[in-house]
Amino acid sequence: MKALTQKRRHPFAFVALLLLGLLLTGGLYAAATTVNEAQASNLPEGYTSEQVEEGERLFVANCATCHGMNAEGTDAGPSLVGVGAASVDFQVGTGRMPMQMQGPQAQQKPPQFNEEQTAQLAAYVASLGTGPAVPEDEYLDVDQGDPSRGGELFRINCAMCHNAAGAGGALTEGKFAPSLHGVEERHIYEAMTTGPQNMPVFNDANIPPEDKRDIIAFLKTYENQGTPGGFSLGFLGPVSEGLLIWTLGLALLIGSMVWLTSRSS
Template sequence: MKALSQKRRHPFAGVALLLLGLLMTGGLYAAATTINEAQASSEAQEYSASDIDEGEKLFAANCASCHGINAEGTEDAPSLIGVGAASVDFQVGTGRMPMQMQGPQAQRKPAQFNDEQTQQLAAYVASLGAGPSVPGEDLLDAEEGDATRGGELFRINCAMCHNAAAAGGALTEGKFAPSLHGVEEKHIYEAMLVGPQNMPVFNDANIPPEDKQDIIAFLKTYESQGTPGGFALGSLGPVSEGLFVWSGGLALLIGAMVWLTSRSS
């Protein structure tokens, strides 16, 4: 995956992607179809008309091949009417969209658009229909959240897919819940709000904004505290520990045994 994503840095990447998108057919699992009734989570961001215009141009050039010229959706991709700015900010900001290729789900990769372009795209999609907007800075400050409570909420609502150490986990048919290490606060918040890919929606009535902030606080505390026991072996639990003991541990022991029983020169 990595090798591919590096190739895509090429200036013609956009064009290539467009062609790729046109060529690809088949089932799509990704992205939102929901008609989301959620209210904007904080003070709704105001977008200027020029943002919307620029966004429309970017959309036509980069997204319309799959999502339709009016974002009404096609066989390959869902309608984006009413998904809201938060959804665009998440999908484009984490590099998931534009998609590299059709697959069980869109992969996280370096973002294709800069912050301004992302905002313009979000402005355009938000102008098509009401949906969750990008959260304000005040909701994202991890310092303000309660990590203990966030931890409890995380373990009940998130850990079953994302793993207790937020290291990610498998879903059915090749889908997976990604690792949450190094994900920006804004994107964590937006993911909960809109439920990208197959993730369920955790709207503000389900997990209120302050609880979301607690979860972010927990994740950021967890990230910054490091691993007290030493190298964490991917935080994958007993499997990686067993693998380590059967590889590194066994190799060290056998090395010692062979040395011990060999005859000195």
């Protein structure tokens, strides 16, 4: 230690210290970046590196305008880091993304990418950061679900926006909850885990995967049972019923009245 105390006033001591400092910061920085890079290049589970690469190419060509070259988000679209594969599978798989036009809410349209491309995009986005994954088949098998339990969960958690029969409903400022009729099991599940558009996220702590399966089972049972009472009138309840009686009902009545009194004085 004596040597050090003696040499500390050496003219080169300052230079040595500076070098040491620079080396330390640089080394730490290098270490930190490598760790980051190691994370980024971590392959998401179930996807290959070719899929990620192909996905990035598709992303740059189709999505980067709004979401940014590195999916970091721009004024026109949110960051996709950490949204997970489920989100991509839902948004792209139902045709909502790429978005046709900016509006209160992304409109559904025929999907623009096939299954393979969707998976590649999902792989790329999943590689950017961890997020909800595409659900396992086990949780999409409606035969294992309990529809009456699912019905209860649906009425408590979903019917406020999606209507008791899943026919959809209005939200504020032109936004809406879409109809759930004919939506694929996978997409229903993904919507719950990722909360697309204005939908809240129902994560696994909130609604466990088994319960999500019950809800899907309820929706599919409901969809397949048909309408016991005749035409459903859009599952919209009293408004469409009132409309029917004021149009068809009244027209039939007036028609018969005019017929009955047509041969009068």
